[in-house]
Amino acid sequence: MEALNTELSLLKESLSLTKVMGNIPVIHSDTTHCICTVCFAELIIEKAKTRKIFSVVYGALKVRETVKKCPVCKQVYRSEHLPEIVQAGCNYAYDCIVEAGRLRFIDKRQISEIQHIFNAGYGLNISQTQIRRMCYSFLRYLGRFHYHSSEQINHTFKNQGGHILYVDSTCEGRGVHLLTCIDGLSGYVLYSKKIKSENNEDLQTAFTKVKNMFGTPLCCVHDMGNGINKALDIVFQGVMRVICHFHLLRDIGNDLLKDLYRSVQKSLSKHAIYAGIRYQTIALEKAAGNRKKAEDLFFSFFDTCSNNTDFHDTI
Numbered sequence: 001m002e003a004l005n006t007e008l009s010l011l012k013e014s015l016s017l018t019k020v021m022g023n024i025p026v027i028h029s030d031t032t033h034c035i036c037t038v039c040f041a042e043l044i045i046e047k048a049k050t051r052k053i054f055s056v057v058y059g060a061l062k063v064r065e066t067v068k069k070c071p072v073c074k075q076v077y078r079s080e081h082l083p084e085i086v087q088a089g090c091n092y093a094y095d096c097i098v099e100a101g102r103l104r105f106i107d108k109r110q111i112s113e114i115q116h117i118f119n120a121g122y123g124l125n126i127s128q129t130q131i132r133r134m135c136y137s138f139l140r141y142l143g144r145f146h147y148h149s150s151e152q153i154n155h156t157f158k159n160q161g162g163h164i165l166y167v168d169s170t171c172e173g174r175g176v177h178l179l180t181c182i183d184g185l186s187g188y189v190l191y192s193k194k195i196k197s198e199n200n201e202d203l204q205t206a207f208t209k210v211k212n213m214f215g216t217p218l219c220c221v222h223d224m225g226n227g228i229n230k231a232l233d234i235v236f237q238g239v240m241r242v243i244c245h246f247h248l249l250r251d252i253g254n255d256l257l258k259d260l261y262r263s264v265q266k267s268l269s270k271h272a273i274y275a276g277i278r279y280q281t282i283a284l285e286k287a288a289g290n291r292k293k294a295e296d297l298f299f300s301f302f303d304t305c306s307n308n309t310d311f312h313d314t315i
Ligand SMILES: [Zn+2]
Pocket: 036, 037, 038, 039, 040, 041, 070, 071, 072, 073, 074, 075
């Protein structure tokens, strides 16, 4: 098994172009045009430049691009293939940005972990600052891709018979609010924006953008906040409105049970029962293996008890 692992790691290392070729390999990427497409004159070489590029698939490599120019109409011809791999003026290929974003936001890796994966897995030594930048670039490209796909998203909405707009914003302390608009049927996040507060102006601007991109929804689902209510009234006039069940129950719960809840909280705290429960919870999580297993065990115990009449007789 150990020999196999060594073989595999040697094979993986040998796949890097840099390892195979010794120094960083130089790849040529030139335009395929020899004749000007406008005036049919023979192209001349304007300049040749070499860029160092880092790629997940190819490793570190140098790309030499010959830029041509029409001597008559001055039209410039660049490589057609290079812009598909890397953005102009950037050293990190699009596949690095995708991999960094995937590791950060899907696998939920820390920046230092991503740096290690790039180094050990792809032979690329990239600084943490650069990895952080690539993660932001990933989000920026993802956002642009999302908005450019609005036509396909609308096509999905048409096929499913329309969409239901769920709206809410959240914030930490006095920080900015993160407004999010979701389609309740497909689960697609349609729009997300940082706003200073749930003020009418920002909300109206945001909802108008959603309306322009994805049309009028069948129904809007929201909480009981004044800001969101007023802005929806203006932008989606006449559209059916539903108050979110969770927010409604929480509000009613506050009105009916808030004082009772506080007194139970105080009582538990006063008799150090909170600390006892926490101690038992940690012990159960440790015995079960993790929090999820402990929760499953806890609720299956109560399910058993609720189906067992002997248990009810004993309490
Ligand atoms: Zn020309």
